[in-house]
Amino acid sequence: MNAFIEQELSEHCDVIKALGSLTRDIADAARLCSAALDRGGRIYLCGNGGSAGDAQHIAAELIGRLIHDRKSLPAVALTTDTSALTAIANDYGYDHVFARQVEGLLSPGDVLIAISTSGNSANVLNAVDTAFEKGGTVVALSGKDGGELARRVDGCITVPSQTTARIQECHILIGHILCGLIESELGLRQ
Numbered sequence: 001m002n003a004f005i006e007q008e009l010s011e012h013c014d015v016i017k018a019l020g021s022l023t024r025d026i027a028d029a030a031r032l033c034s035a036a037l038d039r040g041g042r043i044y045l046c047g048n049g050g051s052a053g054d055a056q057h058i059a060a061e062l063i064g065r066l067i068h069d070r071k072s073l074p075a076v077a078l079t080t081d082t083s084a085l086t087a088i089a090n091d092y093g094y095d096h097v098f099a100r101q102v103e104g105l106l107s108p109g110d111v112l113i114a115i116s117t118s119g120n121s122a123n124v125l126n127a128v129d130t131a132f133e134k135g136g137t138v139v140a141l142s143g144k145d146g147g148e149l150a151r152r153v154d155g156c157i158t159v160p161s162q163t164t165a166r167i168q169e170c171h172i173l174i175g176h177i178l179c180g181l182i183e184s185e186l187g188l189r190q
């Protein structure tokens with residue numbers, strides 16, 4: 001048992017250390033989010049499973065606060081409305097649960113943060129396509145080889161790991177960094 005724990009901890013530390021290569025991608029993503037919020041835009045987030053949790057966690061940091069007392073920043077996770085999720089899945093199919101919400105909610109200039117460790121979840125990819133059709137900007141958090149997600153968006157932050165759990169652990173770290181950058185860039189401007 002101890003060997004498993006030590007192996008997991010060691011793998012986690014190795015991936016975290018490799019994230020330095022993503023500094024520019026993270027800074028670019030934070031700039032896109034800050035610019036959109038500064039223009040009066042909103043941030044929407046989506047993802048499946050652990051990434052749904054990350055979407056909600058990041059939205060909460062922005063609409064609430066990360067560290068500083070400041071104005072609320074408009075961020076909405078598309079993973080929480082069970083009536084909308086079940087109706088869309090039932091009537092149109094699970095691949096449309098996020099795209100349909102993006103179609104109804106996203107305005108030109110808003111940002112979609114698409115989270116997928118494989119980069120290949122169909123419902124996330126459909127949301128990305130719809131966000132572009134609506135004139136939005138897409139920031140993506142991915143892993144492995146970035147999957148289809150990395151090919152569809154301009155700025156994909158791809159965690160250099162093949163293990164879903166390690167990628168998710170890095171995604172929430174990157175999410176906190178993004179929120180910290182956004183908060184210091186414009187959240188403190190009242």
Ligand SMILES: O=C(CO)[C@@H](O)[C@H](O)[C@H](O)[C@H](O)COP(=O)(O)O
Nearest residue numbers: 048049050051116117118121164165
């Ligand atoms: O949290 C985990 C595994 O750590 C799972 O719930 C995981 O998020 C689910 O299998 C997702 O469906 C994976 O989707 P994706 O990250 O490849 O888009």
Ligand SMILES: [Zn+2]
Nearest residue numbers: 050164165168
């Ligand atoms: Zn997980």
